[in-house]
Structures are given as C-alpha cells and as structure tokens.
Amino acid sequence: MRYTIRKPEERNGRRWFSPGIRTKLLGFLLPLVFLLVVSVAVAASKITEAAIRHDLLRRGVAVSRVVAFSAGYSFLSGDRLAMDSLASETKNSSPDIDYVAIRDMNDVVVAHSRISERGKAYTPPDRTARIEDFSETNADEVSREGRGLIEFTTPILFAGKRVGTASLALTKESMLSVQRAIRRMIVLAASVILGIALLGTLALSSFITTPVKKLSDGVYELAGGQTFHPIPAGGSDELGDLTRNFNRMAETILAQQDRLGKYAKELEEAYVGMVRVIAASIDARDPYTLGHSTRVARISCELGRRLGFPEVEIEHLEKACLFHDVGKIRTPDDILLKKQSLTHPEYAEMRSHPIDGAEILRMAPSLHRYVPVVRAHHEWYDGQGYPDGKQDAEIPIHAQIISLADAYDAMTTTRPYRKGFSPEEAVEEILRFRGTQFSPMLTDVFVRMIREMPSLETEEWEGMAL
Ligand SMILES: [Fe+2]
Structure with missing residues (x-):
C-alpha cells in the first residue's frame, strides 16, 4: 500500500x-x-x-x-x-x-x-x-x-x-x-x-x-x-519520548540512505564502465570504426549542451550514444567487415541492428530508457528512415542528435576504400540532407557548432569535455 x-x-x-x-x-x-x-x-x-x-x-x-x-x-x-x-x-x-x-x-x-x-x-x-x-x-x-x-x-x-x-x-x-x-x-x-x-x-x-x-x-x-x-525534544513525557525515538529513527534511515546512495553510485560507475566496454568491443570489431561510439558521444553531448539540456540529460544522451550500435553484436563479421558492396539480404541484415539493439537493451530494466533512442537512430526526419519510418517529432530528440553525429563521424572517418571527408565537406553533405534526413533546427545548430570549433580536425575532439 x-x-x-x-x-x-x-x-x-x-x-x-x-x-x-x-x-x-x-x-x-x-x-x-x-x-x-x-x-x-x-x-x-x-x-x-x-x-x-x-x-x-x-x-x-x-x-x-x-x-x-x-x-x-x-x-x-x-x-x-x-x-x-x-x-x-x-x-x-x-x-x-x-x-x-x-x-x-x-x-x-x-x-x-x-x-x-x-x-x-x-x-x-x-x-x-x-x-x-x-x-x-x-x-x-x-x-x-x-x-x-x-x-x-x-x-x-x-x-x-x-x-x-x-x-x-x-x-x-x-x-x-x-x-x-x-x-x-x-x-x-x-x-x-x-x-x-x-x-x-x-x-x-x-x-x-x-x-x-x-x-x-x-x-x-x-x-x-x-x-x-533533529527535532528538539522537550520534557520527559510521552511526546518527548516519541520525538527522541523519531530522531533516532531518522538518523538510522539517513545512515541507511547514505549507504544505499554509495552502493548506487558504485553500481552506476560499474554500469557506466560496462557500457563503455561493450561499446568499445563493438567498435573494435572493425578497426576502421574504432572509437566511433565515443566520438559520437562527444559530438552529441556538445550539441546537447548547446540545446540547453540539463546535465542529467547529457549523461543519458552519452550512454545512449555508447549503446546506439549495440545491435551490431548480432551482425556477422562477413557482413559487418565486408569491403565490397552488400547484397540485398546482407543490407537487410545490416539494417536490422537498431531492432536488435533495442531487443538487447529491453532485457535489462535499467536500460529501458535507451530502447526508443537506439531503435530510432536511423530514422529520417521526413519518414524515409528505418526501421519504423517515423518522422519529425515521433523520433526521440536524442535519436535525432545521434543520427547527425553518427553521420558526421562516419563521413569524416577514413575507410580502406575512401578517404574521410574534411569537416567542412561533411557539413556540406549534412546540409544537403537538411529537412529530409535531419531536422532543420538541429542541422542549423549542429553546423554552427562544427564551424565554431577551434579546429575541425578530428583529433581536436579528444580535448572536448564530456
Ligand atoms: Fe547505427
């Protein structure tokens, strides 16, 4: 009750x-x-x-x-x-x-x-x-x-x-x-x-x-x-005894709360560490995407700060970024690491990773908050994305931010079959998809953020606070 x-x-x-x-x-x-x-x-x-x-x-x-x-x-x-x-x-x-x-x-x-x-x-x-x-x-x-x-x-x-x-x-x-x-x-x-x-x-x-x-x-x-x-307990009557007992009870509760808080903090730190390890292990399957989730998290969190998100929301956004491609753990290596163009079935398998990621996260109740974001990080603003064809406000704002950061990092990363775009080239490409793949408002803030950075070299992001 x-x-x-x-x-x-x-x-x-x-x-x-x-x-x-x-x-x-x-x-x-x-x-x-x-x-x-x-x-x-x-x-x-x-x-x-x-x-x-x-x-x-x-x-x-x-x-x-x-x-x-x-x-x-x-x-x-x-x-x-x-x-x-x-x-x-x-x-x-x-x-x-x-x-x-x-x-x-x-x-x-x-x-x-x-x-x-x-x-x-x-x-x-x-x-x-x-x-x-x-x-x-x-x-x-x-x-x-x-x-x-x-x-x-x-x-x-x-x-x-x-x-x-x-x-x-x-x-x-x-x-x-x-x-x-x-x-x-x-x-x-x-x-x-x-x-x-x-x-x-x-x-x-x-x-x-x-x-x-x-x-x-x-x-x-x-x-x-x-x-x-503590409540002042005057007198030695029943009310005085009640007040003193209440103070003792409150002290016990607070001490237990304090202990629980410490346990929760330790648990949280262990959990964040686990999330980082999982994200790193997914990225490490492909040497060319090593550090991808971490970079997406950095870019997304900076964009979140510019949008005025409170610190607790920034923390949730960071974890969502680290998790966004967790579904790729189910994608076979021969598809994930394939250098040639993917066949239609392979492409379909690759596109299933947002659904796989959502299913993996749904297994842990403490990760449920990230399920909608991970599932929707490849949705498009105009509804042409996957897996659900959601559009505009139907797509969680965290997913829209990750979509921008994901695309930017993918374009600026050098692959064996192509050199990575320069930041300005990546920005130009993102602007081409303003209003289709990306939200116009978020695109404008994102582009301004990239252009205002002291250096557009990827390495400079390493110095950005998370
Ligand atoms: Fe993805």
Whole structure:
C-alpha cells in the first residue's frame, strides 16, 4: 500500500473537512466546561436566592412578633401613643420595612407608621398569595398600589386572648437588588472561569500540537529527502519520548540512505564502465570504426549542451550514444567487415541492428530508457528512415542528435576504400540532407557548432569535455 505524505500546509487547507487537534480539543472541552460552569452558576444562584429569601422571611417574622408582643401591653393600657411610637420606630429601623400597622379586633387601624391610615378601617391588599405559616405568624406575598410586598401578620395576644393584629410589610426590592448583585457576581465568576478554560484549552492544545507539528514537519522533510534537522525534544513525557525515538529513527534511515546512495553510485560507475566496454568491443570489431561510439558521444553531448539540456540529460544522451550500435553484436563479421558492396539480404541484415539493439537493451530494466533512442537512430526526419519510418517529432530528440553525429563521424572517418571527408565537406553533405534526413533546427545548430570549433580536425575532439 502506498501512502502520500502531505505537506503540513496542505493539511491546514483541509481543516474544515478534517479538524485538527486544537479544534477537536476546543470543540470537546469548551462545551463541557461551559455546561459545567453554567450548571454550577445556576445552582449557586438558586441556592443563594433561596437563602436570601429565607433570611428575609425569618427577619420579617421576628420583627412582626416583636411588634405584636410589644403592642399587647399598649392595648391593655390603651396607650395609643406608645403604639404609634412602636409603629413609627419599627418602620424607621430598617429601610426595607414599608409599613407597620396595628389594628383591633374590628380591623380598625389603631396605629400605623403612616399617620394618615390611623383610625381607618384596615384595607386588605390587592392580591395575596400565602408564602408560609410560621406558627402564629403568616407570611403572604401581597400587592399594594402596584408594589410587591411581603406582609407578615401576627395576632396580638394578651393573657392568651387575641386583642388585635400586627401587620408588617417588607419591600421585595431590597431582596431583589441583593439577588441581582449576587447574580452579577456569579455571571462574572463564570465568565472568568470560561476565559481561563479557553486559555487552558489553547495552552493544552498547543502543548500537544506543537511537538506533533514538528514531528509532521520532520516526517515531510525526511520523506522529501531534504536535509533533516533533529527535532528538539522537550520534557520527559510521552511526546518527548516519541520525538527522541523519531530522531533516532531518522538518523538510522539517513545512515541507511547514505549507504544505499554509495552502493548506487558504485553500481552506476560499474554500469557506466560496462557500457563503455561493450561499446568499445563493438567498435573494435572493425578497426576502421574504432572509437566511433565515443566520438559520437562527444559530438552529441556538445550539441546537447548547446540545446540547453540539463546535465542529467547529457549523461543519458552519452550512454545512449555508447549503446546506439549495440545491435551490431548480432551482425556477422562477413557482413559487418565486408569491403565490397552488400547484397540485398546482407543490407537487410545490416539494417536490422537498431531492432536488435533495442531487443538487447529491453532485457535489462535499467536500460529501458535507451530502447526508443537506439531503435530510432536511423530514422529520417521526413519518414524515409528505418526501421519504423517515423518522422519529425515521433523520433526521440536524442535519436535525432545521434543520427547527425553518427553521420558526421562516419563521413569524416577514413575507410580502406575512401578517404574521410574534411569537416567542412561533411557539413556540406549534412546540409544537403537538411529537412529530409535531419531536422532543420538541429542541422542549423549542429553546423554552427562544427564551424565554431577551434579546429575541425578530428583529433581536436579528444580535448572536448564530456
Ligand atoms: Fe547505427
């Protein structure tokens, strides 16, 4: 199974579809903390409000009973002034007491914290809802003149006999304002806790994602064959162990890569040496073609450089040149070395060497890249060549270059039956086949190259760099 190692930036680009650790932590922890904090805040608010309400009721009951108890003696003595004073002073003792009323058994107000109410019949509240019974005292939630009050009603007793009723009303506003203040404090505390939770989650995610991101960068660097920089491993926790183990693994991989690289280089050198030996042995079968493949390689590589080929392509071109006539290894000596004209079958046998060469190279997978070039090095630009009649762009550029260099070297080499052409004569001959056998563009560059050389003597090529 093959895995594709994505760049860290590519991962970021897919964040919406594949959320990162930071997003997952935020998405999981923050709602959890939010629910927890809100639940605690609501519970605390409810408990506090109940406590405040309970405290208010207890206080109201206590004050109401004190008023009722004190009023009992005043009823006995008929001291209305004392009852007025009791109502007035009780009212002034706390800002949340709205009124204090003392009434007789006929519900006539005998004393009231508001003087205007004195002597009038007791006015029942607009609305009443019983809150709680505290033994003798009743606590009711009432509404008077649009104001919400808690009214405490306690019977006034004297010698076990009821003589009147004491009413005391507390405003709910003081309780509500305290509740609001506490609620604000709870909301503030919850916000601070949520803020701390957010920062904590970010710090936690950063603590986890930073080493993971560094590891991811390291893997990408290692996989890309770039220079690997050991990742700093902070801490002695699991992430620190993971980072240290990753660094050790990377060092092992790099050391093995280095060894493999050396083996590959040695193998490559051995392979190139083998190629040179094969090419030399083919050329050596005919004393007049000795060094032919090497000269073709030199000329071709110089032309390749002029065409702007990168160095790695020049190396491939050189090897293709050394291999181009490897198929002649199958050509019998009596045909290859024949000084007279070839018969038609012999000529056909001779023309089979590009196909033979391609078949030989196809046997070794590492040489497959040269198969199309070797097979096509006798094709013509106009399609009149052999073995496949390919033309123009169908012919690999390396094969077209070899075709030019091959022809030039063949013409400038002296044979027993003819003297070799001078370079200029060879150039003139090549120009005659511009557009038929050779590509016009390549011919122009080739001719310019030959004419620009310091000397056209074949020996001068020996000095040219390969
Ligand atoms: Fe050839």
